[in-house]
Amino acid sequence: MTSNLITSLYVFMLAGFLGFQVIRRVSPLLHTPLMSLTNALDAIAVVGAIVLVGEHKSTFATVLGTVAVVAAMSNVVGGFLITDRMLRMFKTSKPKKP
């Protein structure tokens, strides 16, 4: 239990540093798509909600879980869709390399 916890803390810390390094490089041009993409990725919380619904440990948990899956799934679909729509619009004036 404790060792799991410590491992998780390490993972969190490393992911935080990684996030800083990767995201610092994102051009200000793409800050809006960045936010919608991280939002879609964050909706991975849906997997926790799916398990909660599927295990059916109590009606209360299943109801809450179902609403949670709906909310997160709308983020997954909506988030990826709009990010791609935005990115498709970014065009350069320079001719494309063959």
Place this chain on the structure above:
Amino acid sequence: MTPLINETFIQITYLVATALFILALKWLSAPSTARRGVWAGELGMVLAIGGTLFYQGIVDYKWIVIALVLGSIIGVPLGLVHMTAVPQRTALSHACGALCVALVGTAEYYLRAPNVPPFMMAVLSMEVILGSLTFTGSLMATGKLQEILPQRPITYKGQNMVNLSLLAVAVIAAVILVLHPGQKHLFPLLIGIPLVFGVLMIVPIGGADMPTVISLLNSYAGLSAAAMGFVLDSKLLIIAGALDGSSGFILSVIMSKAMNRSFTNVLFGAFGQVQASAVAGEEARTVRSATAEEAASILAAANSVVIVPGYGMAVAQAQHKVRELYDALSKRGVEVKFGIHPVAGRMPGHMNVLLAEADIPYDKLMDMDAINPEFPQTDVALVIGANDVTNPAARTDQGSPIYGMPILDVDKARTVMVIKRSMSPGFAGIDNPLYYLDKTLMLFGDAKSFVGDIVRELAGSGHA
């Protein structure tokens, strides 16, 4: 499949999904690879959700399927909103993400209590508190951005005291629960108080502060998901939450810096109030105004033009007319660039998305640091619907509430043109000395129709 192989299989899908998520953000760093990033993210998501469905503890798929389908159906229109509605859509998606996290946290507590170890209870409390306040806070932000709610900050005496005391009560309840996880009657406080706090937190926030606040809510949503990862012992969720949290945090820092303000100042400052004193005491000064025809001839005679868009351009939906202007001037051999302030608009990168939507090549969109050295060699700076981000008082007037805020140095261009509805001060209520300079021409009118008039003048007569 035996349980062990099954569990290993699921974990491997999560591992691959994690790698794909990191690649997704890495590829997003440049426009040329960004779409690949979205595909990587999508693949990772499909893998992770697919893998989860094989989890052996699942006894009933009915509600899972119903919820997945329903969520997808709701998600499609949310993904197809108009580009001008992107800020409110983003705020709404923060609300959905936070709702999911808060609900799962609540269910987990009632399933596990009273057998919740202290650390688990601490992260669970954090998950539920952050999730709940982000939920209502983001809904409020959505309402303000959609203009269902008033955009002006609403403040009252003792506001910060009320808010902080409320939050303190929730934290105290959480501490008691960490020590005595069986006190089930206290748990609703961890949901209810943050829900109220989320509303009160956004009430004093004005429209111009939205870029910072949206970023901050983004960060909270990420952190609450990471906390959920701790509760469920899911590394995938911890990493996705940490990435989202750090992304929101970096954006908040960039936005705060671009306004020369601290987080606490944005959250507890209520910008609108501070200004009141700064406006008074100005005598009526003269401004020079010009017609579309005059503006067109000056633009046509220029060698280089920098267009500075602001929220006003978004409100007037003028981006497509601006593209026509860009085309007309480019055709005449005028070099046109765009100078974009980090907090122009209502969310980070708002202007870039609108201009890209209007088919303006992204290599013409320059951020503040890149464009500022170019203003002294620029013939015309054309400001469309931007105000405070061009206010030279930020450089010179120590008494100004925006003193110290980095601005676009449009006043260094040879001629400045400002398209504006009237002389009424901008959002923050601060007078802009730029308008009274000898080299400044005010173009009074609606951004969309005025730019349209200039384009017609350029096309009609042979200004050269």
